[in-house]
Amino acid sequence: MRNTTFLFICFMSFLGVFAQSPLDKQEALAFKQAVVKTANTTKTIVSDFVQYKHLNFLNNDIKTVGKLAFKSPNLIKWEYTEPYKYTAIFNENKLFVNDGGDKSNIDVGSSKMFKNFNNLIINSVKGNMFNDEEFVINYYRVDDFYMVRFIPKKENMLSFIASFELTFDKKTADVVKVKMIEPSDDYTLIVFKNKKRNTTVLNEVFHH
C-alpha cells in the first residue's frame, strides 16, 4: 500500500512538472507586451480577494477575505472584512490604517523600504512587475494561465522574499493570483475574484 502511495505521489509530481512549461522568448515577449498594455490602460481596479497565509507547520492556512480598490496612479485600498475588519489605504506617501476602529496613519515618505513595498503592491495588482534590474523573470504556461516568477536580485529583498509568482488570465492578461514565497517556503497567496477594470471609483473611497 505504501509503495502504491509513493508511486502515485511520484506520478502526480511528474504531471505537476509538466503542467508547468516555460514560454519561449517570442511567447514571453508577446505576453509581456499584452500585460504592460493592460496595465497602462488601467485607470481603476475593484476586486474581491481571498488571502491565504500558509505556514508549513500549521494544519490549515489562515484565510482572510476582503475588497481591493485601486485608482491610478497611486491610490490603493485593502479592506479586510472577514474574519475581522481592517483597512489600509496607501495614498502617495502615507499609509492610513483603520484596525477595527483604531485609526492611525504613518508617513512612509522617508522610508525607502515602504515606498518599494507600496510600488510592489501597485505593480503586482496591475501585473506590471517587469523590472529586469530588480528581478530575474521567468515565464510559464500553467493550464489555462500564464505564470510569471519574479526572483529578487537584491540581497535586502531576498532576505524576506524568495520569489513572487503572478498568475495571469491568458485572454485578458489580468492578474488573478499573487503568491509571495518566503525563503522558508511559507507563503502568502492572494486570489482575486470579481475583478473589474476601469469602472468609476470615487476618490471618497480612499478617505480615511
Next chain:
Amino acid sequence: MRYFIISIFVFSGLSSCALSTTKAAVEVAPSVAIYHNFYFSDKTQDYVYKAKINAFDTNFGGILIVKKLGDQNHRIVFTTDFGNKIFDFEIGKEGFKTHYAIEQLNKGAVLKIFQRDFETLIKENVVPVKMFRDKENMIYRSILDKRYNHYFVDLETKELQRIVHTTKTKEKIVFSFSSVKGDIAKKIKILHKKLPLTIDLFYLN
C-alpha cells in the same frame, strides 16, 4: 523624633519590598507539584489571534500564530495583516530560537522582551514554589529566569484568569485571559507595566 524618622525609613523600605501581587492573599501549604496551563497545550490546534499592539504610542496590528509542535516545543509567528512575517520564534528544550525577525526587531534587548512574554504565555507545566489564596483565586508562584510568575486561578471556575510576572518587589507584566471556551482563551491582554507596550489578542478560528 529620631525613632519616628527611623520608623518611616523602615516602613517605606518594607513597603517597597512587599510585592503587591500577593498582598491581599494568604500563603497556603503547597498542595500540587505541578500546575498545568492548558491555553496553548493542544498539538492539534492552530492558535491564530488577531493582534493589536500599542508600543511607544504607536498602534500596529497583525496576526499572531502559536502552534505546539512537540511536548516541549512551540512555534510563535507574527505577521502583518498582509501576511508579511515580522518574527518567527521557536521555544523548545534547546531554549529560544529566532528563525526570523525583521531588522528593526532583531536586537538582543527587544528579543529578550519577546522571549519573556512568550515563554510565560506558552509554559504549560508550572512548578509552584509557593501557593497563596485570596477571596477569588488560588495563586501559584513559580520561578522564570530569576523572576516570578504568579498564576491566578479562579476558585470556582478553575480557569486561569491572569499571570503576573514580577521581580521580587515589582510587577512587570500582566497577562489577562478572558472569554475562555474549553481550553482556549479567546481574549488575551499582555500589559507591560514598566514599558509602554500593550498587546491585545483576539482569537480568530
